[in-house]
Amino acid sequence: xxxxxxxxxxxxxxxxxxxxxxxxxxxxxxxxxxxxxxxxxxxxxxxxxxxxxxxxxxxxxxxxxxxxxxxxxxxxxxxxxxxxxxxxxxxxxxxxxxxxxxxxxxxxxxxxxxxxxxxxxxxxxxxxxxxxxxxxxxxxxxxxxxxxxxxxxxxxxxxxxxxxxxxxxxxxxxxxxxxxxxxxxxxxxxxxxxxxxxxxxxxxxxxxxxxxxxxxxxxxxx
Amino acid sequence: xxxxxxxxxxxxxxxxxxxxxxxxxxxxxxxxxxxxxxxxxxxxxxxxxxxxxxxxxxxxxxxxxxxxxxxxxxxxxxxxxxxxxxxxxxxxxxxxxxxxxx
Numbered sequence: 001x002x003x004x005x006x007x008x009x010x011x012x013x014x015x016x017x018x019x020x021x022x023x024x025x026x027x028x029x030x031x032x033x034x035x036x037x038x039x040x041x042x043x044x045x046x047x048x049x050x051x052x053x054x055x056x057x058x059x060x061x062x063x064x065x066x067x068x069x070x071x072x073x074x075x076x077x078x079x080x081x082x083x084x085x086x087x088x089x090x091x092x093x094x095x096x097x098x099x100x101x102x103x104x105x106x107x108x109x110x111x112x113x114x115x116x117x118x119x120x121x122x123x124x125x126x127x128x129x130x131x132x133x134x135x136x137x138x139x140x141x142x143x144x145x146x147x148x149x150x151x152x153x154x155x156x157x158x159x160x161x162x163x164x165x166x167x168x169x170x171x172x173x174x175x176x177x178x179x180x181x182x183x184x185x186x187x188x189x190x191x192x193x194x195x196x197x198x199x200x201x202x203x204x205x206x207x208x209x210x211x212x213x214x215x216x217x218x219x220x221x222x
Numbered sequence: 223x224x225x226x227x228x229x230x231x232x233x234x235x236x237x238x239x240x241x242x243x244x245x246x247x248x249x250x251x252x253x254x255x256x257x258x259x260x261x262x263x264x265x266x267x268x269x270x271x272x273x274x275x276x277x278x279x280x281x282x283x284x285x286x287x288x289x290x291x292x293x294x295x296x297x298x299x300x301x302x303x304x305x306x307x308x309x310x311x312x313x314x315x316x317x318x319x320x321x322x323x324x
Binding site: 001002003004005006007010043044046047049050051052053054055056057058059060061062063064065066067068095096097098099100101102103104105106138156160164166167177178181182185186188189191192195196198199200202203204205206207 | 227228231232234235238239241242243245246247248249250251252253254255256257259260263264269270271272273274275276277283286287288290291293294295296297298301302304305306309
């Protein structure tokens with residue numbers, strides 16, 4: 001999902017920065033509030049960022065014959081709400097842009113929008129929906145993390161299609177082409193992310209009934 | 223069911239990662255494939271910015287990726303360990319189960 005350095009036209013690069021910036025600020029404020037009100041949540045917050053660190057470093061082979069990586073942003077979005085991941089996700093993206101030449105500073109706004117904003121918001125929405133229709137915690141977490149991961153990659157494909165529409169078939173045609181690179185590759189990896197998110201949430205919460213895991217992780221209960 | 227669930231889920235993760243390997247392919251990065259598509263369709267395309275710094279070799283790059291994963295895994299392991307330690311201490315002396323709420 002990393003759009004490489006210099007691959008977005010300057011106007012798009014600036015535009016995505018403008019779109020992402022308010023989410024980043026809101027996330028920073030939310031993190032300050034969480035840390036002030038629920039010191040107990042600091043550990044989970046650190047683990048949520050760390051999970052994104054681990055998963056986005058793991059390049060996993062996919063059925064399309066190319067490699068990609070999960071994002072790990074669903075965990076924190078489910079526990080704390082999506083806004084905090086805007087900040088934690090940008091930290092991951094900065095690390096990779098500066099030290100690994102993955103993604104870049106010009107494309108940071110766009111990459112933040114897909115990985116640190118759209119993915120977490122979709123994950124959070126699916127989580128709420130899953131619980132709302134009576135799915136178990138584990139299944140809701142699985143679908144939330146999986147679809148959040150997929151949404152990130154679909155967003156990247158759409159961002160590239162917007163910047164490089166196909167001469168003949170336009171935006172739609174380009175979206176299909178970039179989508180076939182990113183989205184299909186991502187399907188098995190999204191499932192992996194869903195499974196790993198359930199595993200890590202279990203490990204973090206310890207031996208407590210499913211329905212109490214969230215409140216404990218969010219620092220609302222002991 | 224908790225412990226078993228983790229084991230089964232991990233097994234599924236391994237299968238999902240190994241099956242594509244058996245199916246074969248070049249396993250290049252999807253990010254790079256998108257960049258190639260852009261270059262192929264826009265002859266003469268040159269990225270207008272370059273990374274400030276690039277890992278000088280594949281070895282250094284894999285070192286930094288491993289470092290990224292290690293930092294993350296260390297923090298998660300620390301948090302899991304701390305929480306287990308605390309749930310032990312809160313359970314025993316006060317005789318209070320962690321799951322006393324609601």
